[in-house]
Amino acid sequence: FLGVLLGGVGVAYAIVHLLPVELLINVNTGHGLAMVFSLLAAAITWNLGTWYFGIPASSSHTLIGSILGVGLANALINGIPLADGVNWQKAIDIGASLVFSPLAGFIVAGLVLIGLKWWRPQSKMHKTPDQRRKLDDKKHPPFWNRLVLVISAMAVSFVHGSNDGQKGIGLIMLVLIGIVPSQFVLDLTSTTYQIERTRDATLHLSQFYQRNSSTLGEYLAMGKAEKGDLPSSSACNPKQTEPTIDALLDRLKGVSDYHALPSESRIEVRRYLLCLDDTARKVGKLPDLGAREKSDLEKLRKDLTATTEYAPFWVILAVALALGIGTMVGWKRVVLTIGEKIGKQGMTYAQGMSAQITTACAIGLANVFSLPVSTTHILSSGVAGTMVANKSGLQGGTVRTILLAWVLTLPATVALSAALFWLASKALS
Template sequence: MISIVIFLMIIGLGALYVAMHLTSDLEAVGETSFFPFLLLGVALLIALGFEFVNGFHDTANAVATVIYTNSLSPHLAVVWSGSWNFLGVLVSSGAVAFGILQLLPVELILQVGTNAGFAMVYALLIAAILWNLGTWYFGLPSSSSHTLVGSIIGVGLMNQTISGPSGTSGVDWVQTAGVGKALLLSPLVGFLLSALLFIVLKLTVRAPRLYKEPKANTPPPFWIRALLILTCTGVSFAHGSNDGQKGMGLIMLVLIGVVPTAYALNKAVTPAETETFVAVARQASAALARYTNGIEAPGDSHRDVETYVRTRQLTATTVPALQRLTDAIGDEVSRYGSIAMVPQDLVDNVRNHMYVASEAIRLIEKAKAPAFSSADAAAIDNFRKQMDHATKFIPTWVKVAVAIALGLGTMVGWKRIVITVGEKIGKQHLTYSQGASAETVAMLTIGMADVYGLPVSTTHVLASGVAGTMAASGSGLKWDTVRNLVLAWVLTLPASIALSAGLYWLFRHLF
């Protein structure tokens, strides 16, 4: 009971911190109309609602083994897991957040404050929440990551259908394929490595009780208990640092769309860093100039570069346009002495210039066309990183808000998933060694994915890990449960695509 009170006090202090900083940021905007703030409030509630559902849907997997093996009481387990989810969110890098956003059509990201932008945010969030709630109700460990990716694809496809064959980028299939591989391979990694670790454990650790079903209301020996609590901690922390970022990226889209003057550019960039930014822009421009082949840049360089980002088709004017856009960005920032001093009516425009230039450089580097020399490539990539620092940032209060939503979500709704993981995957009940093996692999897999900015499914990695240990032990699998898990995994993409596409179409007409 004391642990719950302490956790709720931390949540309360976090909520106060969020409210104070959000209020301070909005006061500086000077917006007089109430409607933008209403849109902001609704969008933030939906985004945080997604993370809340994610908390009791995905994080239940982290506490399943410690609850089922009586290592921790249910109330203490969810508070412990919620706390480590909270910390994982706070220290996350943001790489996963912006990796997810790269799946969206570029024109919707650049015009997120338009009717289409709001329809996009609402559609993909509500679709993800609806599917997560449905699979949770039936006790199926479905993936929030999988659901969100499907929702983004649905929005992209419907946006392309509405706009016609020209003028829209639709779905970024190259980026989607990269994310899809991570989501596809992570359950296989979980299954195989968990099975292997279980076999190694059985060969090296001769402790019969480790391989037996937990006794009712009886905690395991101290060292087994410590191991299970450690793996639960690791999975919870890794889940917070990976899954929490998806909500952060969407919240930043909302903030940029509704109050761009406060959030389109990183006001925390210091004057000294701004001087470095301008110098790096000049170096990048000089490097790009060596690859223009003497071709004059078009009049609307931004549109030319945006077309390249949208179509991936390099033309003779792409590099000259990128070079001129780089000069324009450096001039704009230099003129005002600091990124924080860019006038409010220009902030959104400067941010869009930086975003498009950064994406163009990323795609050119990936395609290796044109082939830059090592020195020029370093100068150009340094400029991309400087622009990302100025545009792809997450305020601390956003991390705290997402951490609160995840932490609170962890405290409810865990029982259905725990029973599925503990009793319904294998023909025998989960043993201590199986729980420890599956969670160790899940902790390491999710942690590595976070390092490389890849979204993976906590649910799929852990559930498949438990299945792997059941197969390795020879106890066998309950194929009806496995069939349901695979069915949820297979249906998640098409269902979330259809849901978000339909909602996007509806919201486009409503807005």
């Protein structure tokens, strides 16, 4: 609960920006709403199915697969190259974090357990709860072990909320922008300073492009674009950058409160900001641009999106409550699988501590870099790593089921969301 409230929105918009900017600027249309509800339906269907069968599948893999599915389907439907159907650079970054974090969890948790066994080989923390009951006639773990288990479990819960909760926040914001665009395309609570910051970032972006015109002039068609040549409601074009900057500065001139902007102007401002941010992202990848210029560009991008990448407090609170209540209601199936069905023998207190500490650190690190990761896979991999390090053995059936869910989740949700989006698009056309 607290993890969601205090986690920010970095991961939320990392997920959202998997979608191509053309879909994001159209989210308030029928086509955009079909996209949002298709990916939601696919993600919910797969998550409920795996939960029902007690399979610890990853909601992160599920959500990312659903987003990739609608992005690819949109590209096929509209004749767009598949390379442009999804923000592939963002997808690769997120995919790498999802693949390598469980491997890191497996290795690090095993090493932590080996370290604990080397440090205190005769400690009671290396007993299972059953062994402690039989040998010591005590129900609870030793005090210090119990304290570490409780604190590390709280840490896992906190970082899990801050990472997984943000995914829900990002989706809800897409839905709200689609249904009530005038109220949510921009942060209407933005202060005069925040609006000035956005306006200044736009002006500085123009100056940045002018300074680097010898490198970027051709790519941005500097000095060639017509004044009224603005991004349409369906696409962004780097060659329209100069008129887009002029139009945005004109829209924000004298504005100190977004409430003063008419509804249509708010939608236009968001479209201009998203297109400028997308162009800046592409410019940052050009090989001729120096490292310092790329760093300056990243700072400008953060200021540009300061009033579009946000979430109202009530959305964050709703997601925190949903995640907390959902965990309290549905925890048992997955917990039993992770706690009792991965290893052939019971888990010792030291194994529990090793897996939980590793998971909390891994997810906390991912949060720092705004990368979505799978709590389920890191924790289950951590438990498996401690079982191997402890020479307890693994239950082949459970491990195969988890690996199968891991491998199948992405293609299954890609196919499901793509099919739903295709059907919805046909119904709307």
